[in-house]
Amino acid sequence: MSENKLRVHWEGSQLVHHSLALVNREICTRMMSDPSLDLGVIPYETDPNFPVDERLKALQSRIVPNGGSADITVRHQWPPKWTAPPTGKWVISQPWEYGAIPRQWYIPMKYWVDEIWVASSYNKECYVRCGIPQDKICVIPHGVDPSVFHPEVPAIELNTNKSFKFLFVGATIFRKGIDILLEAYASEFTSADDVCLVIKDFGMNSVYEGQTSAQQIRDFQKLQTHPEVLYITSHFSASELAGLYQSCDCLVHPYRGEGFGLPILEAMACGTPPIVPNMGSACDFCTEKTAFFVPSEEKTYPSMTKIGPYDLIDHPWWIEVDRKELRRVMRRVYENHSLVKEKGMLAAQDALTKFTWDDSVARVINRLKAIATEQHRERKTVNTVIEEELRHAVELYLSGAPSKALEIFRCVLEKDPLNVTANYNAGILYVFGNNFRQALEHFVTLTNRIDDRPDSFRGQVWSYIGLCHTQMNNYSAAMAALDTGTRLSPDSLPGAIRCYQQILRGIEQTEDAEHLLGELYHRLAIGYFTLKNELRAKDMSELALKHEPNRDDFKHTHQLIQQKISITKETYEKVLAGTSHHRYGLIWRSPVFNGSGYAEESKSFLMALQQHPVEIHLVPIDGVPNTELTPSSERTLLTNMLTPLSQQPIIHLQSCPAYQFELPRAPISIGRTMYETDSVPETWVERMNEQTEIWVPSHFNRDTFIQAGVDANRIYVMPGALDLAKYSPETVEPYALDTKKSFRFLSVFDWSLRKGWDVLLRSYFSEFRADEDVCLVLKVVSLLDPNARPREEIQNLTQKMGIPHVPEVLILDNALTEEEMIQLYKAADAFVLPSRGEGWGRPYMEAMAMQLPTIGTRWSGQTEFMSDENSYLIDIDDVVPVSEKMPYYEALFKGHNWAEPSESHLKSLMRYVFEQRNSARQVGVKARESLMLSFSRDKIGSLLFNRLEELVRRHYT
Known part of the structure; x- marks a missing residue:
């Protein structure tokens, strides 16, 4: 053979009856005639009865018995072979019809194969969705033999009389x-x-x-x-x-x-x-x-x-x-x-x-020649691949794709079954998916591999083992593992306490583990006491002694708890009597710097408490904070609150969605939370009932929380607050908007179906014409669904509505500071938000504070401060099930209902506010006046402090 020829080995079936062999035959018999190729075939199965004509005899002569060297090896066989050829470049021609690829294919396809051939664009798309780089995949369609398959071929006789x-x-x-x-x-x-x-x-x-x-x-x-x-x-x-x-x-x-x-x-x-x-x-x-x-x-x-x-x-x-x-x-x-x-x-x-076989072969030869000229890439070692994939898995998890991250960890374990990082993270992700049996397998695998790791890591592994055993009702094994975990890593104590609580509930339903009750209550007493929740520790200690009254260690623990309670009581009796200037020690845990509703409300509360004798230790939980959104004066005060308390805390307040509540770390605990539907997620109820008190912003939430199972005696209505000195329509300059329209509707919301953006846009597009002097300004964020594409969804909506010319819409999706947001309200003539449900509805309040005529839904939390006298309330058509399209539907909204605002009523309200501007402005003035009466920062600050003091009085006098 000429040295200038491209040596190609084609591995796969040839002379047998199935489709892969057919494709191989049709391509290879035609490739043999190309003078620039030195083709060798490597079949791995034969059929002695397969008919062989002269063309196929020529193909048989190309069989390479012992492999040998090649510039390029193409494999098209079943099952696929993932061992790299001894020399040259490597192409896999591999169909797959089931969407998700086999796990053991992932790493070889992504890292070691030089090119992947598929016969269809859809097959390529599926591979890309599985994480295979699209630039490694080439589509080479199959073909037909025109000499055999053509319209003039004679029909065969069929045994039927049907025409x-x-x-x-x-x-x-x-x-x-x-x-x-x-x-x-x-x-x-x-x-x-x-x-x-x-x-x-x-x-x-x-x-x-x-x-x-x-x-x-x-x-x-x-x-x-x-x-x-x-x-x-x-x-x-x-x-x-x-x-x-x-x-x-x-x-x-x-x-x-x-x-x-x-x-x-x-x-x-x-x-x-x-x-x-x-x-x-x-x-x-x-x-x-x-x-x-x-x-x-x-x-x-x-x-x-x-x-x-x-x-x-x-x-x-x-x-x-x-x-x-x-x-x-x-x-x-x-x-x-x-x-x-x-x-x-x-x-x-x-x-x-x-689509003939000649067309297919032309594509094959072109790709082979292109591959031959490409620079040879060194195949990465297994260790290098694993390191890259572990990083990739972590990135997927952080971007909100835990199931994809888990699959990457599992792919790594195909190559390195004992990999510590992959086992640990796979175990955690199985825990998140409530698959505790598989999680346990990964964590147990680790126990013999981590003796040289820090105690904190080993403690976490044993704590997860305890969690898995707890969920699987293996109580003795769970308690032993949890004991090891908390001994090695004290930070795992809150998780251990939750497991002990669950074990207690499980024991109540069986007689097999009653002997564990005393020990469980004692562990809970120690755990709560360690977390400085002395009142809860006392309750648990008393129950431990009730089951085993003669245990000296139980008695000793109880004595320590009683002593601590006495000291605290003595301290705060003097404060409440006015004979001591000791301030109340408060841990405040919440978002403050991320621009969310919880963050903005918490800043208002924290500023409102500055006039009262409270020492605050702030624990921000912002995820990705943006401190620039907060005015510098407030930012300085909030930064000072990051300093640890000079005393033991008496109150632990958490303001966030209840699933984020930690176990209380003070004797008195407050959970500030809210929800937007007619119920709350089932998993929230237990977290809320752990708190001394639950503060909700509205009577709407009081009713929905009680109906969902939250203890009615724990619920207290604490309204939101607003700094009306900041929200001053007389002193604020308007934000510069890129529109020449003189009337601007403003809407501020997270891009979510709950906020009713679809109702708003359908109503606006059908009520107003493109030539009217009106613009709808949308200030949007994408907190719940980071992948949301507002502009694309608006375009799809207009196409679906069949409206060629729509009234003006201006979208603002950049981050604005609080000062800029207030200026944005000043730049508007009216506010509108047909929300399907709100826990409080802070943007309504902000708009009303700026004297904007405000249009909002007649349902849920905002009705605490909105009425027919101070705003324009949209009637609802019905209360309906929450849409399954909502992100995290199964976990957060399944079985819940929300309002469906009336589009016809919304249209009439928007038209009225647009045309009757003087009358609407008077409603805006009333809106601000009503907020000043009940929701000013000073008034809510006094409510906050008085309630904190009342809780201390109730528990320590």
Whole structure:
């Protein structure tokens, strides 16, 4: 062979009866004639009965018995082989029909293979969705042999008298959609119809043997009312198969998954148009002119994690056709013979001019030559790959994709089963998914691998082991592991306390573990005392002594707790009597710097308490803080509050969603929280009932929380506050807006369906014309859904509404300081927000403080300060279930209801405020006056302090 030739080895089946071998034969026999290639083939299976003609004898002569060296090795075989070839570059031609790829493929495909070939764009898209870089994937469609498959091929005789014949060709397996086809066919046609479904089953003597629907098809044939089915299982040569296509009128292939769908293309080449899903591989070579599309959607199978022997990187997904639409299309085809013929002619023309094996081979050779000229990339070592993938997994988790992160950790464990980082993080993510048995396997694997790690890390591992045993009701094992965990890592104590609480609840339902009660209560007493929650510690200590009154260690613990309570009581009795200037020690835990509603409210509360004898230690929980949003004077005060207390805290106040509540770290605990629907998540209730008191902003939340199971005696209504000196319409300069319209509606919200942006925009677009002197200014953030695309969704809405010219909308999605936000309110003429539910509705309050006529929904938290006298309340059409489209629906909103604001009423209110501006301004003036009476910073500051003092008095006098 010439030294200048490109040496290519092609590994995979050749002379056997299945589709991969067919593709290999068609490509390799044509590649042999290219003088620039030195082709060797490496088959790994043979069929001694396979017919071999002169062309295939020439292919046999290219077999490389011992491999040898090559410039490029192409592998197209099943199962795939992931060992790198000894020399040269490496191409994998690998179809996959189930969406999510096998886990063991991920690292080789991503890092070690030089290029991946697939036969369809959809297959490429699926690989990319699984994390394979798209620039490594090349689409090389399959083809047909025009000398065999063409419209002039003679039809074969079929054993049927029916004049119209549907055809299915392929293995009759679930993936190919044969069950869907039979169901649609039986539902739409009867034995009286002049129609026959011809099924050519390729699965009987193939890798699908034993998996086909042969029995179901035969049972189908037995029912006399069913339309006719002709079932063929005998072997067909290529020319006989072409004759079969020619003898039928229309191919039907409602596949769930296909790497390419070669029978579809072969049928088209013979002039037989197909019925196919409007998604997936066939869309690369089928068009509306050449095929009949059936509306379809992707369907994920969450109960499945494996395909055959393969663990998948995610749940598999398939294409599912609309079954009613499939029936409709089949009926339409049956009744429109001329349309079928017309599409068939166009299909043949398309297939034979664009999708032949010569076209495929040309693409193959072009790619081989391009690969040969590319710089050789050193394959990364396993250790380097693992390090990169661990970083990638952490990035995925931090970006809000925990399930994808878990799959990466599992892929790493395929290569390094004892990897500490992957096991630890996989265990944590399984815990988050409530899969405690699998989590436990990972943590137990670690116990023999971390002796040289810091005690804090080892303690965390043992604490997670305790958590898993707790959830699995293995109480003795749980307590032993938790004991080890807290001994090694005191920071794991809060988690251990929650486990002990759960074990207590479990023991109440069984008699097997009553002997553990005394020890459990004692551990809880010590835990609470360590967290400085002495009152709760006292309750637990008394229960421990009740079960085991003679334990000296229990008595000693109880004595220590009583002594501490006496000291605290003595201190605060003097404060309450006015004989001591000792300030109340308060831990305040909340967001303060991230611009959220909780953060803005907490800043108002903290500033309001500055005039009272309270020493505050601030614990911010902002996630990603942006301190620039806070005025510098307030920022200085808040920064000073970060200093630890000079005394033991008497009160621990947390202002945040209740799922973020920590165990109280003071004798008196307050949880400030709110919710926007008619209930709260079930997991929140227990966290709230751990607090001494729950402060809600509105009577609406008081009622919804009690209904959800929160102890009514713990709930106290504490309204929100606003610094009305800042929100001063007389002194603030307006924000510069990029609009020439003189009337500006303003809306401020997180881009979420709960905020009713869809209701607002539909109402605005249908009520106002593009030529009216009006602009809707949207100040939006994307806190709940960081992937939200407001501009794109607005464009989609206008297209759906069919409005070519819409009134002006100005979107502001940049971060604004508090001062700039107040200026933005000043720049507006009215505020509007048709929210479906609010815990409080701070933007309404801010707008009203700036004397804006304010339009809001007549439901939920904002009705605490909005009325028909000081605002414009939108009637609701109904209280309806929360949309399943909400992010985190299952965890946060399932079973909840919210309001559906009336679009017609909203439109009339917006029109009224726009046209009756003087009257609307007077309502805005009343709005500010009403806030000054009840919600000023000084008034709410006094309410806050008085309530704190009342709680101390109640518990220590």
